[in-house]
Amino acid sequence: MKQLQEKIMQDGKVLSDEVLKVDTFLNHQIDPELMKAIGEEFAERFKDSGVTKVLTIESSGIAPAMMTGLMLAVPVIFARKRKSLTMTDNLLTASVHSYTKNETNEISVSKDFLEKGDKVLLIDDFLANGQVVLGLQDIIEQAEADLVGVGIVIEKGFQPGGTTIREKSIRVESLAIIESLQNGQVKFKEEGTAL
Numbered sequence: 001m002k003q004l005q006e007k008i009m010q011d012g013k014v015l016s017d018e019v020l021k022v023d024t025f026l027n028h029q030i031d032p033e034l035m036k037a038i039g040e041e042f043a044e045r046f047k048d049s050g051v052t053k054v055l056t057i058e059s060s061g062i063a064p065a066m067m068t069g070l071m072l073a074v075p076v077i078f079a080r081k082r083k084s085l086t087m088t089d090n091l092l093t094a095s096v097h098s099y100t101k102n103e104t105n106e107i108s109v110s111k112d113f114l115e116k117g118d119k120v121l122l123i124d125d126f127l128a129n130g131q132v133v134l135g136l137q138d139i140i141e142q143a144e145a146d147l148v149g150v151g152i153v154i155e156k157g158f159q160p161g162g163t164t165i166r167e168k169s170i171r172v173e174s175l176a177i178i179e180s181l182q183n184g185q186v187k188f189k190e191e192g193t194a195l
């Protein structure tokens with residue numbers, strides 16, 4: 001997605017060979033116009049998948065997921081990383097390890113919102129090691145719902161998540177795939193080329 005690539009080139013800061021900072025439009029301050037365009041793009045790509053729910057995880061997945069749900073006219077659910085005061089029982093849970101942060105979180109979604117037969121589109125801001133996607137897939141299976149695909153804003157193509165998820169025959173649509181962050185430079189994977 002050209003508009004997103006341009007934004008990353010303009011505002012993204014390469015913090016190391018592994019980490020890209022995008023807090024001017026995605027992870028802290030949010031660019032609503034860009035999020036709208038992202039929602040339209042995901043909605044277009046998944047328009048024939050019969051999506052009934054969009055599922056993401058707090059916090060940075062919520063903005064792109066919200067816009068996608070708006071465009072597809074379906075509800076948006078976000079998995080929680082911490083137990084909320086009111087969400088005490090009737091939970092679907094999965095354990096997710098973050099290699100980036102070296103911590104494990106129990107993520108949860110209320111059984112009230114994911115139902116048997118739902119066709120679920122997962123949306124997230126980053127795909128790195130793929131552990132969040134695998135945890136959310138586990139929750140979708142527990143609900144006896146179907147995962148129809150995964151929409152990612154920025155995939156770090158040099159980390160294993162994309163391969164892990166695609167090898168499970170899950171459809172992954174990434175709007176920008178970063179091939180490398182070496183030497184302080186963002187290098188994108190061009191569409192149709194292998195990493």
Ligand code: G4P
Binds near residue numbers: 097
């Ligand atoms: P994984 O799900 O693909 O295995 O990812 P991982 O655990 O490695 O990532 C943990 C957190 O770090 C996630 O956010 C993820 O979005 C974020 N992240 C990973 N790589 C980058 C990067 O290069 N740049 C930025 N900006 N973020 C990255 P989180 O902790 O859930 O944060 P938030 O959603 O609450 O903002």
